[in-house]
Amino acid sequence: xxxxxxxxxxxxxxLLTLEQLKDALDLQxxxxxxxxxxxxxxxxMTPAQVYEIHQLQQKADKKFGELAIQSGYLDGEKxxxxxxxxxxxxxxxxxxLVDRNYxxxxxxxxxxxxxxxxxRLSDKQFQALLQGDTDEIVKAxxxxxxxxxxxxxxxxISLLVRNVVRFLGESPRLQDNPTLPDYSDxxxxxxxxxxxxxxxxxxAAGRDTYLDIAxxxxxxxxxxxxxxxxxxxGEFLNLHNGIFLVNMSNCGTxxxxxxxxxxxxxVPTGLRxxxxxxxxxxxxxxxxxxxxxGL
Amino acid sequence: xxxxxxxxxxxxxxxxxxxxxxxxxxxxxxxxxLEASDGQVAVDMxxxxxxxxxxxxxxxxxxxxxxxxxEIKEYDGEARVxxxxxxxxxSNLAKAVEAGALDFIQKPWxxxxxxxxxxxxxxxxxVQNV
Numbered sequence: 001x002x003x004x005x006x007x008x009x010x011x012x013x014x015l016l017t018l019e020q021l022k023d024a025l026d027l028q029x030x031x032x033x034x035x036x037x038x039x040x041x042x043x044x045m046t047p048a049q050v051y052e053i054h055q056l057q058q059k060a061d062k063k064f065g066e067l068a069i070q071s072g073y074l075d076g077e078k079x080x081x082x083x084x085x086x087x088x089x090x091x092x093x094x095x096x097l098v099d100r101n102y103x104x105x106x107x108x109x110x111x112x113x114x115x116x117x118x119x120r121l122s123d124k125q126f127q128a129l130l131q132g133d134t135d136e137i138v139k140a141x142x143x144x145x146x147x148x149x150x151x152x153x154x155x156x157i158s159l160l161v162r163n164v165v166r167f168l169g170e171s172p173r174l175q176d177n178p179t180l181p182d183y184s185d186x187x188x189x190x191x192x193x194x195x196x197x198x199x200x201x202x203x204a205a206g207r208d209t210y211l212d213i214a215x216x217x218x219x220x221x222x223x224x225x226x227x228x229x230x231x232x233x234g235e236f237l238n239l240h241n242g243i244f245l246v247n248m249s250n251c252g253t254x255x256x257x258x259x260x261x262x263x264x265x266x267v268p269t270g271l272r273x274x275x276x277x278x279x280x281x282x283x284x285x286x287x288x289x290x291x292x293x294g295l
Numbered sequence: 296x297x298x299x300x301x302x303x304x305x306x307x308x309x310x311x312x313x314x315x316x317x318x319x320x321x322x323x324x325x326x327x328x329l330e331a332s333d334g335q336v337a338v339d340m341x342x343x344x345x346x347x348x349x350x351x352x353x354x355x356x357x358x359x360x361x362x363x364x365x366e367i368k369e370y371d372g373e374a375r376v377x378x379x380x381x382x383x384x385x386s387n388l389a390k391a392v393e394a395g396a397l398d399f400i401q402k403p404w405x406x407x408x409x410x411x412x413x414x415x416x417x418x419x420x421x422v423q424n425v
Contacts (some may be wrong), residue, residue: 167403218311231311238309238354239402242381246401249384257382259308259356 002130003028003093004173004280009115020102027100028092035064037095038082040109045073047105134158142176142277149197149292156244157277160288163240164279168216172279180276181287186210187230188263189237193245195255197294200274203237209284225264234260298324301417304346305330306337306363307379308355312402316350316379319409326413334358338366341374348416353380353387361390368395375416379404
């Protein structure tokens with residue numbers, strides 16, 4: 001999950017080309033995390049100290065950890081914690097970038113810090129991102145305020161992220177949008193939810209992304225707009241909303257939903273106003289649009 | 296029992312759900328499958344064909360599944376109707392039980408749930424016919 005956010009950040013900052021990012025993302029599945037990267041990430045060593053140990057390794061047939069302890073940069077406890085972290089995946093993209101010489105270790109460390117700063121992430125939020133804690137990621141990346149409706153939106157978006165992973169097989173990257181997008185040329189799946197409060201929910205996607213989502217959900221390949229593809233796109237939203245209603249019901253709030261509708265380029269009146277959050281997938285992005293009242 | 300003589304009706308407004316559910320049922324045997332896209336169509340079809348088992352969605356455009364279930368049970372108190380919905384809220388569960396649903400399956404369903412329900416109703420029918 002972190003790789004998607006951080007990779008996109010590096011791309012937008014011009015620190016990587018798209019080809020380099022694709023290459024590193026492909027490579028990250030096979031790279032082995034090196035202790036030097038982990039030690040810098042944990043703040044135990046500086047890049048210069050890691051470089052020094054690498055130089056020593058060329059002269060002595062000893063392991064990185066052993067030499068770092070000898071040099072006084074690590075102790076046994078720190079080494080143990082790094083070895084445990086070595087099994088975690090969140091630094092794999094960074095390791096792949098360093099392995100490919102797309103970034104130096106110093107540049108990687110600077111980019112991590114700049115990412116935290118630019119995204120205004122606290123250490124806690126950054127850790128949540130690294131660990132894939134969806135609820136915290138939504139709170140960190142989407143400005144929903146502290147209103148009761150904001151809390152409902154937050155739970156709704158977190159659930160959608162989990163359902164995208166569960167039913168579409170990919171971890172999406174979230175992006176908060178300050179204004180509603182132009183959805184006149186998009187395929188829209190819409191569904192209203194009512195009860196103690198009202199929510200208009202919609203997913204909007206361009207043709208290719210709509211067909212991709214419909215295909216993934218149905219387990220089929222759609223190359224053209226069709227009744228079945230539209231049904232699949234709408235059913236994904238319907239299923240998500242159904243699970244949301246069950247969650248709300250388990251918390252004591254009974255809601256009902258109307259049948260979902262799928263429109264091509266038509267703008268339902270319920271979409272005037274509201275919030276928009278982009279969910280980026282490998283084949284494109286779709287917009288989640290929420291418009292609620294009554295809380 | 297000849298599987299063909301066992302009639303199963305699916306009622307869901309989504310063509311995708313009907314397709315996938317049909318595929319799930321066909322994995323269990325060569326039953327006769329009827330399809331309805333709305334609650335009212337399901338009621339009319341039930342009266343005409345008297346299926347042995349019905350899988351019914353709840354949220355549908357012109358007539359919802361709970362309403363259709365009530366009318367089917369009024370017509371035939373022995374009707375075997377399983378609600379199949381993404382919205383398994385406490386309220387919907389209570390309404391389904393009150394209206395006489397045989398069971399409630401939350402979407403997405405597991406193949407084992409479909410097999411279990413069909414096997415149960417087929418067995419019941421065989422016992423009745425002994």
